[in-house]
Amino acid sequence: MIVREKYTFAEPRSGGGRNSMSPASWLEPSRAGRLTAWACVGYLILVLAVWAAVYFAGDRWWLATLVLFGPRWLMLLPLILLVPLAFWRNRRQLITLLLGALLVLGPFMGFCLPLRGVWSDTGPAIKVLTCNLQSGVFDGVALSYVILTSGIDIVALQECQQNLSKSVPKDWQVLQAGELAILSRYPLRAGDSVQSFHPPHQWPRMTLLHCIIQTPQGDVTFCTVHLPSPRYGLETVLDRATLLSFSRRSLLNEEILHRQNTSQTMRRAIDSLPQPLIIAGDFNMPADSPVFRSVWGSYANAFSRSGFGYGLTEGAVVGGMEFRMRIDHILMGAGLNSRSCWVGPSIGSDHRPLIAEICRVPAAR
16 A cells, blocks of 8 residues: 655744745745835935935035036936836836936926916017027027027127127127127117126136116116036046045035125125116026025026926036036016027037027006
8 A cells, every 4th residue: 555645835934933034035025025115215215305405405515516516317327227126026116216207307307397377478578598608619600590590689698708790680789898798689778797706717707797778668677697607616526536525525615605605796786776677697506506596586587487398508527427407597577577488509609598588577457
């Protein structure tokens, strides 16, 4: 007689035991799913933390300033690993990752949508263009083409060192002081200009130029500004070998303080000018910079109100990495509104023109 014995295999216990924390146990579906959930939620928390640091500490704390001016799309890189992991182990966490991606692509990177009602104003408008000419490295013919084909009325130029004869349409008014220039198809009256230091330059450079322009809709005070750049402090902190050099952050801290003080000085000078008022130029600050919001936030930002997309106007190479930023702005005082705003084509400079269509706000009846 042949006796067949039955063998039963006990299920491993979920808790306790010498083998409960063995390497193989980490491959269990339930444990892998929990680890995936922690990783996905941790990514969302990281996005929120970095966003908060930039919003509250950018242009105040050197490390947050690096992120403020850096390529923010880098925050999307963890998704390369997390999305396949979530799809394989815990698909419910794909929603968490989607939320994190939307936060990065949306408010963290500065995506703008036109505000409701900006398209409803059909009254007469003036078109304003501002562009930094990168110390004269630009195509004058290309600039003239953009001015003529876009129907531009007023142009604000920064780092303008070349002869503008190839760029200025016939019979236009030209006002220039140092590296700042204002071009207008309408008559203008020259105003004052203000200089400030732009480290590491040893001599002061023109920072503010204003005039009164007689538009068909009435006089408008027009200003062009070029505020100091954080480029040299950022390049000093970045290091190809160690990524960051903490010992060299002093220059960036000095630049942060100097840029804050210069911005406040220019704001006080502009506050004394008559309204309505337009300020256009290279602010060298993104719109979400705490300094930009505290100093210039009371003025309406044309692209923030009526632009679509990211409005990236300047391309920079810092530490061997190329990326674009939105640091050129067109601001409006009381009584003015922007109907539309967009980034124009390249004219050879590292900045692209920013163009806005500005109209007067009808008086309330």
